[in-house]
């Protein structure tokens with residue numbers, strides 16, 4: 001039988017999640033936060049898993065309040081989602097009709113392209129220069145010309161690690177407001193880069209900010225994120241929510257992590273230190289890299305072929321990194337997550353051996 005699969009979905013290519021057991025490797029390929037939780041902390045989490053907890057549907061009220069309070073906002077400014085990814089998908093569901101223009105930086109977070117395909121948007125891509133710079137004037141000209149329904153800007157952006165400065169974000173916010181566009185600022189890498197567009201959501205009702213617990217909060221397994229914005233926009237996003245926004249484990253663990261900011265602050269410090277260490281080692285070796293504002297980094301290894309070769313060699317050494325980028329500007333690069341000092345020392349030792 002010919003299944004009645006929507007035609008446009010047949011064109012969408014999805015990369016399978018790795019079939020390998022990633023836990024058997026040092027994982028430097030997906031920019032997860034890597035805070036090592038103590039046994040004592042794990043015991044606190046485990047104590048929460050009672051039979052009552054397991055058998056009840058999840059409740060998000062207290063987490064939603066806690067997040068809103070941490071942002072200095074009300075609960076109707078926050079929509080809790082299963083990873084920030086689900087918040088991004090909700091924005092496409094609410095704002096993008098077939099044939100609508102959606103503006104993306106290019107390259108950017110892979111799922112933006114996938115959702116544009118699922119919701120049959122016309123992609124308007126704004127590319128980076130050779131040195132990965134991108135001026136706001138170019139973005140604004142594209143917004144004025146194409147009047148996209150939705151503009152997605154990851155800040156810092158992935159995979160480039162670049163940022164758009166706050167003044168420029170405000171100019172983009174103003175031009176997107178005038179163009180009638182919704183501006184989604186994806187802050188997955190907050191607070192590795194501790195500057196936010198959240199302050200603009202009061203001034204511009206067309207802005208939403210997405211954040212995640214997968215990176216700085218080191219809870220990638222739980223799938224938890226949120227969208228913050230004006231109540232009208234949050235209310236619209238809630239219309240497309242699944243029956244339950246996320247699961248009870250994610251809610252509970254997130255609340256406990258938020259109550260223990262020391263763990264997260266220690267992680268942020270460790271990543272900062274480890275990034276400096278990698279930068280100075282690469283400087284000493286004369287290997288170029290791009291400045292990154294997030295917990296990952298692009299290293300220029302000279303050619304696409306070399307990046308593939310290095311990716312394979314690391315895999316044999318039980319270390320996962322990202323290599324073989326298709327984008328013209330990134331083809332020569334590998335990308336690594338910045339983990340602990342110990343993990344980075346291991347990475348540098350292996351890099352010296354495989355180069």
Ligand SMILES: Cc1ncc(COP(=O)(O)O)c(C=O)c1O
Pocket residue numbers: 030031082083084085086109154156157158186188211212213214220223224225
């Ligand atoms: C820029 C960006 N946005 C969003 C996400 C999604 O994160 P999550 O769904 O785990 O919250 C990622 C994950 O890699 C990302 O790099």
